[in-house]
Amino acid sequence: MITNLHAETISVEETASVEEANHLYAEKKYIEAAAMYEEILDTQGSSPELYYNLGNAYFRLNELGKSILNYERALRLSPGFADAKFNLEFANQQVVDNIVLSDSFFLKRWVSAIIKFYTTNTWFIIAAVFFILALPSLLIFIFGRNKLMRKSFFYIGFVFILISALSVLFAKIQMDHLLDHDEGIIMTGAVVVKGSPDQSGTELFQLHEGTKVAVESELGEWYEIKLANGSIGWIEIKHVEKI
Numbered sequence: 107m108i109t110n111l112h113a114e115t116i117s118v119e120e121t122a123s124v125e126e127a128n129h130l131y132a133e134k135k136y137i138e139a140a141a142m143y144e145e146i147l148d149t150q151g152s153s154p155e156l157y158y159n160l161g162n163a164y165f166r167l168n169e170l171g172k173s174i175l176n177y178e179r180a181l182r183l184s185p186g187f188a189d190a191k192f193n194l195e196f197a198n199q200q201v202v203d204n205i206v207l208s209d210s211f212f213l214k215r216w217v218s219a220i221i222k223f224y225t226t227n228t229w230f231i232i233a234a235v236f237f238i239l240a241l242p243s244l245l246i247f248i249f250g251r252n253k254l255m256r257k258s259f260f261y262i263g264f265v266f267i268l269i270s271a272l273s274v275l276f277a278k279i280q281m282d283h284l285l286d287h288d289e290g291i292i293m294t295g296a297v298v299v300k301g302s303p304d305q306s307g308t309e310l311f312q313l314h315e316g317t318k319v320a321v322e323s324e325l326g327e328w329y330e331i332k333l334a335n336g337s338i339g340w341i342e343i344k345h346v347e348k349i
Contacts, residue, residue: 123150127159136166154184158193165197171293171347173197178291178318178349179279182284185222202314205334215334221276226284229277233270240266290329290346292317299339303328310339319346 121148123146123263127154130139147156161176177194180187207215243263250256300307303325313319319331319341328340 124156124159126298127224129158131166134166139163140167152179152183152189153178154187157183158187158190161190161193161197165193166168167337170197170200171291172234172316174201174316174349175291175293175349178289181222182349185225185280193221197316201316203317207334221279224280226277226280229273233277235275236266236270236273240270265292287348288319288321288347290319290331290340292345293320293347294345297341297345299331299337299341300328301339303330303340307340311337313341321348 123142125322127139127142127146130136130142140160142274143160143163147160157176157180161180164170164176165173172196174197177190177197180190181194184190187324198212240263240339243259243266246259247256247263250259294315295313296314298312299310301310302308317333319329321329322332322338323330324343325340327343329343329346331341331346332338
């Protein structure tokens with residue numbers, strides 16, 4: 107069930123605006139609520155809670171594409187946002203297209219899930235903590251007199267350094283993912299994917315509102331897109347909105 111609203115209080119002005127939008131939502135005035143959330147995002151900056159609220163409003167309006175788009179945006183800013191994850195999964199169940207993941211994409215998604223488990227800042231904190239923990243271990247390895255102890259602390263220090271390095275890598279990937287806009291959501295009820303960036307191109311398959319695609323390249327008014335099952339084709343830019 108999509109019922110919860112989350113509001114963030116950054117300033118008095120924003121708090122009042124968000125409370126008014128939340129009130130409109132509670133009154134089931136979803137069109138007005140969505141418009142106000144959009145205005146707040148445009149004028150006062152973004153937050154995962156605002157994108158989440160906007161996604162809820164669009165879901166109530168049966169605008170599946172916009173709903174999924176905003177849940178995705180909420181999760182980009184806050185990967186651990188449990189309510190947004192739940193609502194995104196719920197909304198994705200309404201999508202017509204049932205894309206079967208390829209083996210390579212499944213592995214990529216598994217790794218991505220690990221990286222997205224924490225925010226960029228949290229990964230950097232983890233990296234710093236394990237780096238600090240590694241220093242005493244390395245000092246014992248260098249200056250210790252007991253051979254067995256030196257060997258043990260060498261491996262302990264190595265593991266801590268490895269965890270620290272991986273955490274920095276994950277933070278970098280998370281940051282790049284936040285800044286990149288190489289994924290999008292189909293916003294049109296149904297659209298034909300072409301074999302070339304042209305209206306006369308071969309019709310390959312059809313996609314429906316709410317389906318997530320990877321944007322591989324852009325040519326004129328067309329995006330080259332790739333699906334989770336590995337399928338590739340061209341679609342007009344007007345049918346896709348980037349996350």
